[in-house]
Amino acid sequence: VIAASACGGSGATRPAPTAAPAPGDTAPSDPGVASPATARPTPPPVVGHPRNDLIPRSVLFGNPERGAPALSPDGKQIAFSAPVDGVMNVFVAPADDLSRAVQVTFDKVRPIRIYSWSMDGKFVLYQQDVGGDENFHLFRVRPDGNDAIDLTDRAGVKVQMIGASVTRPDHILVGMNDRDPQLHDVYEIQVSSGEARLVLENPGYVGFVADDDLELRMASQFQPDGTVKRFKSGDRSAAWVALDEIPSEDQLTTNVVGYETSGKRYYEIDARGRDTTALFAVDAKRGKRTLLAEHPRADVGGGVLVHPKTGVIRAIAFNRARPEWKVLDKSVAPDLAALAKLDEGDFFITSMSLDDRTWLVGYSGDRIPTRFWRWDRKAKKGTLLYSTRPALEGLPLARMHAHEIPARDGLSLVSYLSLPPEVDPDGDGTPEKAVPMVLLVHGGPWARDSWGYNPLAHLLANRGYAVLRVNYRGSTGFGKNFINAANREWGKKMHDDLLDAVGWAVDKGVTTADQVCIMGGSYGGYATLAGLTLTPKTFRCGVDIVGPSNLITLAEAAPPYWKPIISVFKTRMGDWTTPEGREAMLAVSPLTHAGKIERPLLIAQGANDPRVKQAESDQIVKAMKEKGLPVTYVLFPDEGHGFARPENNIAFMALAEAFLSAHLGGTYQPASADDYKGSSLKILEGASGIPGLPAGVGR
Numbered sequence: 001v002i003a004a005s006a007c008g009g010s011g012a013t014r015p016a017p018t019a020a021p022a023p024g025d026t027a028p029s030d031p032g033v034a035s036p037a038t039a040r041p042t043p044p045p046v047v048g049h050p051r052n053d054l055i056p057r058s059v060l061f062g063n064p065e066r067g068a069p070a071l072s073p074d075g076k077q078i079a080f081s082a083p084v085d086g087v088m089n090v091f092v093a094p095a096d097d098l099s100r101a102v103q104v105t106f107d108k109v110r111p112i113r114i115y116s117w118s119m120d121g122k123f124v125l126y127q128q129d130v131g132g133d134e135n136f137h138l139f140r141v142r143p144d145g146n147d148a149i150d151l152t153d154r155a156g157v158k159v160q161m162i163g164a165s166v167t168r169p170d171h172i173l174v175g176m177n178d179r180d181p182q183l184h185d186v187y188e189i190q191v192s193s194g195e196a197r198l199v200l201e202n203p204g205y206v207g208f209v210a211d212d213d214l215e216l217r218m219a220s221q222f223q224p225d226g227t228v229k230r231f232k233s234g235d236r237s238a239a240w241v242a243l244d245e246i247p248s249e250d251q252l253t254t255n256v257v258g259y260e261t262s263g264k265r266y267y268e269i270d271a272r273g274r275d276t277t278a279l280f281a282v283d284a285k286r287g288k289r290t291l292l293a294e295h296p297r298a299d300v301g302g303g304v305l306v307h308p309k310t311g312v313i314r315a316i317a318f319n320r321a322r323p324e325w326k327v328l329d330k331s332v333a334p335d336l337a338a339l340a341k342l343d344e345g346d347f348f349i350t351s352m353s354l355d356d357r358t359w360l361v362g363y364s365g366d367r368i369p370t371r372f373w374r375w376d377r378k379a380k381k382g383t384l385l386y387s388t389r390p391a392l393e394g395l396p397l398a399r400m401h402a403h404e405i406p407a408r409d410g411l412s413l414v415s416y417l418s419l420p421p422e423v424d425p426d427g428d429g430t431p432e433k434a435v436p437m438v439l440l441v442h443g444g445p446w447a448r449d450s451w452g453y454n455p456l457a458h459l460l461a462n463r464g465y466a467v468l469r470v471n472y473r474g475s476t477g478f479g480k481n482f483i484n485a486a487n488r489e490w491g492k493k494m495h496d497d498l499l500d501a502v503g504w505a506v507d508k509g510v511t512t513a514d515q516v517c518i519m520g521g522s523y524g525g526y527a528t529l530a531g532l533t534l535t536p537k538t539f540r541c542g543v544d545i546v547g548p549s550n551l552i553t554l555a556e557a558a559p560p561y562w563k564p565i566i567s568v569f570k571t572r573m574g575d576w577t578t579p580e581g582r583e584a585m586l587a588v589s590p591l592t593h594a595g596k597i598e599r600p601l602l603i604a605q606g607a608n609d610p611r612v613k614q615a616e617s618d619q620i621v622k623a624m625k626e627k628g629l630p631v632t633y634v635l636f637p638d639e640g641h642g643f644a645r646p647e648n649n650i651a652f653m654a655l656a657e658a659f660l661s662a663h664l665g666g667t668y669q670p671a672s673a674d675d676y677k678g679s680s681l682k683i684l685e686g687a688s689g690i691p692g693l694p695a696g697v698g699r
Helices: 057-061 330-342 455-462 480-484 493-507 523-534 551-556 560-572 579-587 590-596 614-626 646-664
Strands: 077-084 087-094 114-117 124-128 137-141 159-164 171-180 183-190 196-200 208-210 216-222 228-233 240-246 255-259 265-270 278-283 289-293 300-306 313-319 323-327 346-352 358-364 371-376 381-387 400-406 412-418 437-441 466-470 516-521 541-545 601-606 632-636 682-685
Touching (some): 087 124, 137 159, 208 255, 216 240, 278 313, 300 323, 323 330, 330 381, 493 523, 523 590, 523 601
Parallel strands (some): 516 541, 601 632
Antiparallel strands (some): 255 265, 265 278, 278 289, 358 371
16 A cells, blocks of 8 residues: 555545445565575475466456446446456446346446446446556446547546435535645646636645535644644635644544534544544534543454434444444344344445435455445345456365464464464364464555455465465554554564564464465565565565565655655654654665575566655666566556556466465465566566466566
């Protein structure tokens, strides 16, 4: 992820008109030093053996049959995504007959993954960027596929959704950085006409809160010391006045959820004066706060159930190992109790009709692909809409077991272990024998791993590896003290947490100390590079996906719209503008220690990545070559921070599992030229490091 949210000042009464893809469908020091003489030789031949009972890569990483559904406000239609000539596009169908779906978007290159309905149900809204550059534009199209226009048709703009409205359903609020790349000015757009009206020329705010009338009510501004100052509008015509401050230690855990439709109350998730976040209702006029829900060991996370018309929060979830719902409105208690039994896994509510009669509900489980249901509240009956990946139904997917692993300083690390089914036939999470393990490190770092469907964990477990996913310090969901324990601990205590988790797995007989690979994307990619440089003898190999190699160049090359929140990085990563801060960041930058790498390394990068630019991968590859150290480096010219196109995901996974098989000893699915068909993959270095690579691929 490597991103900081504008905490303390974003949110709206209505969810911004976006619908995310289903979960799973969208990363003490070792003194050992390697010299060219001890660096790894040319990779050996494949150690694992091909089998004919493997889950195909295409089933896990190809297009789903359908993506996440979005219900129209009147409950009569459903929008969903589905592949057309290999590209995910949006369709609209009657809610009770998806076979009558009509295609409404026609992208031929890149999947459309963000979409929802306008509040009046007359349009589908969707976002799209170009080649992964994250300069998302907002489009609208009618449910019959006609009258499509770009609502934000301005060169280089990155749109931010601020609010939608029940009372003004033909209008939305958006931010656009067309005037200043660092700042998003606020515009009100009439969806039907496409007309945009400037509401506020942004003087330096990041994050706005609007009410249901689409009036701006709050704004936030990050200070150099990491404090967030919040401002409010005195009335509809007054200038902004100071509201309060959020200390730097609370900036990632305090945020406004949104206003009720009446505008009299708003909801806030707040950690000030406490560790874990709690939900408060706040009187907008008097400022009186009422505590609604809290959890002693978990933050708010996993779902918020808001009444579609009134904006009243009726239930909220807390997530430590798995989501736990807290009911605030007794009228929804029977629904939530019934939904907990309707299907496997943990449920999440994606959308609902304005009359509150119909909900769309998804289920994420460890042994199922994501499934979606239509829930009739009056009848208390669910109807299965579809499984996103029906080809996975009934296949031997690995169980996922939650554990709390103790760190050396006493912190508890909520982690998830998946085992190959053949070494855990009873599914109790205890292997019959030790197996090779992949430590799969999540990105962020201000994000988290969760229980449920995870395609990469399933692929690795199916290939014979144990998979351990660790919520190291800095991960979200476990209280602000846990997050703040990671401040300026990149490559230090954050890395120790990963080492402690590996030690736990060895002690439990999951694996042996010489059979562990580290793999991850974004921050997980940094953790991979740190693992192979700061502790060069610990891991048997590494797979880095869009990971930064130098913390200073990462910070200095941040996208312009991150500049107003740069204090987040200075507080939590390090201050590169001071001599001592710069020295400390260089000390934990993998590039500084590139010459110490002695274990096999695979690096993958998107050429258009705006967060971790290609230079981050280029420079460590160059340093390794100068030291005579072999590395395999692959580039995707049409991708950004991660890989969206299924052709690229399949191609990369073909490379990765062959690489792991050669160096970690698991099995693999043999690749053919078809596995790379349609991919933009370029192998810039080390093609010989990929066993079984078809001739001409990536050249």
